[in-house]
Amino acid sequence: MSGPVISSRVLRALSAVTALCSIGAILMAASAGQADAPTQQQAQQPQVPKFRRLTEAQYRATIADIFGPDIKVSGRFEPDMRVGGLLAAGTSAVSLTPAGAEQYEQIARGIAEQVVDAKHRDRLVGCAPSASDPQGAACAADFFKRVGLRIYRRPLTDGEVKLAVAQTLAAAATVKDFHGGLVIMLTAMLSDLPFLFQTDREVADPSAPGGRTIDAWSRASKLSYFLWNSTPDEQLLQAAADGSLMTQAGLIRQVDRLMALPRFETGVRSFFDDFLQLEGMMSLSKDGIIYPAFRSSAAPAAREQTLRTITTLLVEENGDYRDLFTTRRVAMNRQLSPLYRIPYGPRDWSMITLPDQDPRVGLLTQISFLALHSHEGRSSPTLRGKALREVLMCEHVPTPPANVNFTIVQDTSNPAFRTTRERLKAHLDDEECASCHKLTDPMGLTLDSFDGAGQFRPTENGVPIDTTGMLDKVPFTDSAGLGKALHDNPKVTQCVAQSAWRYAAGRALLPSEEPLMASLHEDFAHAGFRIRPLFRRIVIDPQFFAVRAPAASRIAGKPSSGRKG
Amino acid sequence: MKDMISHGLDRRVAAGLLAVGGMMAVGASAPQPQSFSFALTNIYVAAYEDEKACRALSLSSSDLFLKSLPPAEREKYGAPDKVQDLHKLMGQRLGFKMVPTGKVSGPNGSMAQLSDAEQDALRQKYSIPKGKGIVAFLGTRFAYDSCTNPDDFPFMQKGNEEYRGPIAYGIDLDRLANKDDYVSLDQKPGVDNQLIRAVGCTFSTRDFGTPKVADEVITSMSSPTLVELSGVDHPANDDDVTVRLYASASPLELSGAGKPLAWASLDVDPDRRFMAQVKGKIRNGELLTEPFDLRLRLREQIIDSYREVRQARIQAKIKPGEAIEGGIYGYHTLASIEDNYHQSTQVGANLTRMSCPALIKAVRRYADAFPDPKTGRNTAISSALRFKGVPVFLIKPQQVAQGVQQ
Numbered sequence: 001m002s003g004p005v006i007s008s009r010v011l012r013a014l015s016a017v018t019a020l021c022s023i024g025a026i027l028m029a030a031s032a033g034q035a036d037a038p039t040q041q042q043a044q045q046p047q048v049p050k051f052r053r054l055t056e057a058q059y060r061a062t063i064a065d066i067f068g069p070d071i072k073v074s075g076r077f078e079p080d081m082r083v084g085g086l087l088a089a090g091t092s093a094v095s096l097t098p099a100g101a102e103q104y105e106q107i108a109r110g111i112a113e114q115v116v117d118a119k120h121r122d123r124l125v126g127c128a129p130s131a132s133d134p135q136g137a138a139c140a141a142d143f144f145k146r147v148g149l150r151i152y153r154r155p156l157t158d159g160e161v162k163l164a165v166a167q168t169l170a171a172a173a174t175v176k177d178f179h180g181g182l183v184i185m186l187t188a189m190l191s192d193l194p195f196l197f198q199t200d201r202e203v204a205d206p207s208a209p210g211g212r213t214i215d216a217w218s219r220a221s222k223l224s225y226f227l228w229n230s231t232p233d234e235q236l237l238q239a240a241a242d243g244s245l246m247t248q249a250g251l252i253r254q255v256d257r258l259m260a261l262p263r264f265e266t267g268v269r270s271f272f273d274d275f276l277q278l279e280g281m282m283s284l285s286k287d288g289i290i291y292p293a294f295r296s297s298a299a300p301a302a303r304e305q306t307l308r309t310i311t312t313l314l315v316e317e318n319g320d321y322r323d324l325f326t327t328r329r330v331a332m333n334r335q336l337s338p339l340y341r342i343p344y345g346p347r348d349w350s351m352i353t354l355p356d357q358d359p360r361v362g363l364l365t366q367i368s369f370l371a372l373h374s375h376e377g378r379s380s381p382t383l384r385g386k387a388l389r390e391v392l393m394c395e396h397v398p399t400p401p402a403n404v405n406f407t408i409v410q411d412t413s414n415p416a417f418r419t420t421r422e423r424l425k426a427h428l429d430d431e432e433c434a435s436c437h438k439l440t441d442p443m444g445l446t447l448d449s450f451d452g453a454g455q456f457r458p459t460e461n462g463v464p465i466d467t468t469g470m471l472d473k474v475p476f477t478d479s480a481g482l483g484k485a486l487h488d489n490p491k492v493t494q495c496v497a498q499s500a501w502r503y504a505a506g507r508a509l510l511p512s513e514e515p516l517m518a519s520l521h522e523d524f525a526h527a528g529f530r531i532r533p534l535f536r537r538i539v540i541d542p543q544f545f546a547v548r549a550p551a552a553s554r555i556a557g558k559p560s561s562g563r564k565g
Numbered sequence: 566m567k568d569m570i571s572h573g574l575d576r577r578v579a580a581g582l583l584a585v586g587g588m589m590a591v592g593a594s595a596p597q598p599q600s601f602s603f604a605l606t607n608i609y610v611a612a613y614e615d616e617k618a619c620r621a622l623s624l625s626s627s628d629l630f631l632k633s634l635p636p637a638e639r640e641k642y643g644a645p646d647k648v649q650d651l652h653k654l655m656g657q658r659l660g661f662k663m664v665p666t667g668k669v670s671g672p673n674g675s676m677a678q679l680s681d682a683e684q685d686a687l688r689q690k691y692s693i694p695k696g697k698g699i700v701a702f703l704g705t706r707f708a709y710d711s712c713t714n715p716d717d718f719p720f721m722q723k724g725n726e727e728y729r730g731p732i733a734y735g736i737d738l739d740r741l742a743n744k745d746d747y748v749s750l751d752q753k754p755g756v757d758n759q760l761i762r763a764v765g766c767t768f769s770t771r772d773f774g775t776p777k778v779a780d781e782v783i784t785s786m787s788s789p790t791l792v793e794l795s796g797v798d799h800p801a802n803d804d805d806v807t808v809r810l811y812a813s814a815s816p817l818e819l820s821g822a823g824k825p826l827a828w829a830s831l832d833v834d835p836d837r838r839f840m841a842q843v844k845g846k847i848r849n850g851e852l853l854t855e856p857f858d859l860r861l862r863l864r865e866q867i868i869d870s871y872r873e874v875r876q877a878r879i880q881a882k883i884k885p886g887e888a889i890e891g892g893i894y895g896y897h898t899l900a901s902i903e904d905n906y907h908q909s910t911q912v913g914a915n916l917t918r919m920s921c922p923a924l925i926k927a928v929r930r931y932a933d934a935f936p937d938p939k940t941g942r943n944t945a946i947s948s949a950l951r952f953k954g955v956p957v958f959l960i961k962p963q964q965v966a967q968g969v970q971q
Binding site for chain 1: 651738814818819821823824826827828829830958960
């Protein structure tokens with residue numbers, strides 16, 4: 001690294017000061033836009049959370065967008081929290097611990113040092129002290145105005161620019177290096193709350209007299225992080241700056257633009273990654289002796305397979321979400337083809353169609369679902385059934401009591417119970433266990449013809465596997481039938497619509513939002529259960545930018561696509 | 566994303582391959598001929614475990630060099646911990662060379678090419694005798710030593726021990742009862758395997774040539790040999806199957822357990838020198854081919870060489886969907902054996918404790934087939950190579966190209 005290296009002590013002392021200032025800035029900004037006090041009725045409605053911490057993926061994408069993909073982001077992030085099945089919904093429930101703040105500061109310092117190093121400073125800083133600007137004050141002001149807009153996702157106030165310049169020059173004097181001063185100030189900004197948290201700043205709603213909404217900059221962030229999983233681009237910031245984003249027409253223009261670009265695929269991909277809890281694949285391991293074909297590369301590849309399949313079918317081809325459960329098409333590469341026991345010619349990923357006689361049909365028979373919801377050395381109809389209920393149908397399955405005896409189910413070599421179905425049947429002699437297993441096992445056992453690594457196995461211990469099952473009174477004989485049952489089950493489409501809303505909002509569903517969910521699902525159905533219309537419907541609903549929960553009496557209606565601002 | 570019809574393969578072939586697993590799974594009969602493909606994970610000169618078969622281990626080149634030293638030096642370099650110093654001294658005294666060519670190895674562990682002019686320039690620059698030395702270490706080095714030019718070091722031709730055991734791997738290739746025939750492991754007489762007589766007492770053959778050791782070793786990992794059986798009506802008994810052999814253009818991959826990965830898709834190398842086809846039959850799960858000439862690629866670490874076997878017959882137990890295990894029995898050409906030794910260089914000889922001049926002399930001496938019409942000298946030696954393999958899918962160049970958008 002040829003850039004300036006700042007001592008940790010100096011950095012901490014200075015960044016602590018700026019962080020405090022910025023927190024104050026947030027608070028001021030949050031209240032500065034309040035043109036009118038909320039009405040009494042509004043005040044009685046609960047507020048929705050105003051802050052959402054960036055996820056690790058969002059942080060990384062944001063840095064790449066602001067400074068370029070060659071800037072490395074190194075360090076450990078504060079763990080995200082899953083709420084109601086979604087990490088995104090947990091972003092409004094997490095805070096910043098002191099240890100986490102220190103980690104973010106270290107990451108920020110690494111980024112800042114790269115931004116101003118000799119390799120990048122011409123492109124990213126673009127100026128330096130000169131005869132007409134001996135201390136570099138003008139250069140620093142120019143830099144922080146430009147970069148500050150991208151980092152805070154709103155323009156810096158004059159006071160903030162002055163503060164940034166003053167602190168840069170002070171730090172530069174301390175370390176005797178202008179660029180060293182930039183590193184310190186940039187580190188502070190990248191460690192600061194306005195960067196780490198998406199912030200909804202409340203203002204009067206210009207399109208609804210007496211109403212409240214969030215300001216244009218907050219709208220830009222909310223749109224961008226939902227549709228692209230990254231920070232707003234310059235056009236979106238411009239729409240915020242000129243106010244057009246506060247009008248329904250201007251909003252729709254930007255939404256349609258964002259969704260027309262290839263980056264929309266990243267947004268959909270991020271949603272399904274979260275919705276299907278696929279980040280679990282990155283820490284998934286299997287017993288190498290029992291499942292030798294499940295190599296270390298298999299789990300990341302399986303995650304990628306599912307996401308590629310989804311984005312191809314739902315985004316590129318604008319397909320029906322329900323068809324994910326019945327399709328024989330799947331993304332494939334050579335890392336995964338041994339697990340599927342199929343020949344695969346291309347050197348890279350491509351979509352293939354599995355032959356008609358192949359036992360795999362749909363999302364549930366992909367390695368990611370099967371392996372993720374299994375044990376290290378054996379399959380688990382219960383875990384698979386539980387995931388199916390909870391993840392795909394948004395139902396709740398109670399956790400088992402602490403004193404359950406799993407001996408029978410765990411002993412796969414017991415000659416008396418040679419198949420998982422037999423072992424589970426023996427386990428269910430306990431009525432307390434049976435009540436929950438009835439929710440999960442009838443579907444999970446259908447998938448037991450796939451082992452714990454997701455490989456097809458028609459028999460277990462020499463006994464043919466019985467794959468008959470039932471889902472909400474719909475019987476089937478195999479995984480294709482299970483896929484069809486899911487395809488036809490309205491809970492599945494209701495779940496994905498409701499989850500997309502919670503993902504977009506970054507919070508749990510509010511009780512008063514039930515009518516909105518019904519409306520959302522109705523429109524989703526009318527659109528042929530296609531993801532693009534669903535995402536579009538979410539972001540043009542006024543509730544997406546609301547600062548309070550809808551009134552209990554509100555009857556959800558379709559948002560007007562032609563409302564004038 | 567472009568779709569590929571059934572994995573980029575012809576649908577019928579793909580369905581047939583997939584039917585293998587399905588058929589095994591449910592025990593249903595196959596409606597049409599099937600194909601089975603395997604990647605061989607090691608092909609080796611098989612040694613029967615017989616402690617009395619060798620009077621002693623054959624001497625290595627460094628053993629022979631040590632014996633040639635005056636007593637004081639022999640004393641100084643004779644200790645086991647001085648072996649590195651001994652190898653260094655041997656290189657210095659005998660004028661061995663190992664010099665960089667300035668090239669990097671070719672793709673997938675192949676040999677980089679050097680023109681004759683480039684080789685001559687290296688000889689001149691590093692004082693290597695005119696016309697001597699070879700391109701080695703996959704083209705990254707130019708070497709001159711007792712393995713590259715064994716005839717220049719005649720004192721190292723001594724000390725090879727003949728394998729004297731009565732039992733050896735192999736089959737009766739010539740249908741003749743000769744006094745130097747062995748008995749097979751299942752007590753069948755007439756086994757022709759003069760290669761084991763020549764090399765069966767070297768350190769590496771004794772220690773690493775037994776199946777219980779060799780079957781756990783993976784060789785030619787960057788380009789394993791691929792075997793394809795097609796036209797199989799029944800995997801246990803079929804009088805008419807076609808066997809094809811290829812070199813792989815893809816490296817063998819390892820499973821999570823560190824073993825060769827089954828069911829990987831491996832590209833067939835279009836190099837026709839490493840392709841062979843022969844008819845065969847399956848009896849009680851054992852494949853038996855007609856005699857055919859074959860050339861197998863041997864690409865391992867520093868070597869990009871080949872094995873050439875004339876009038877070869879494959880006999881192998883086949884467990885569809887699980888493994889293939891058996892032997893290649895035929896006449897190994899001296900040219901291919903000597904190329905292996907040349908490319909191993911003195912570095913390989915020192916590591917495996919062998920003497921290239923002694924082994925090459927022994928192989929020439931015991932060669933028993935295909936006499937040169939001009940010299941009358943035999944150009945091949947009866948042999949038994951063992952192998953083991955895992956099921957894989959073969960991807961042929963035209964099949965990759967067959968992928969079309971749906």
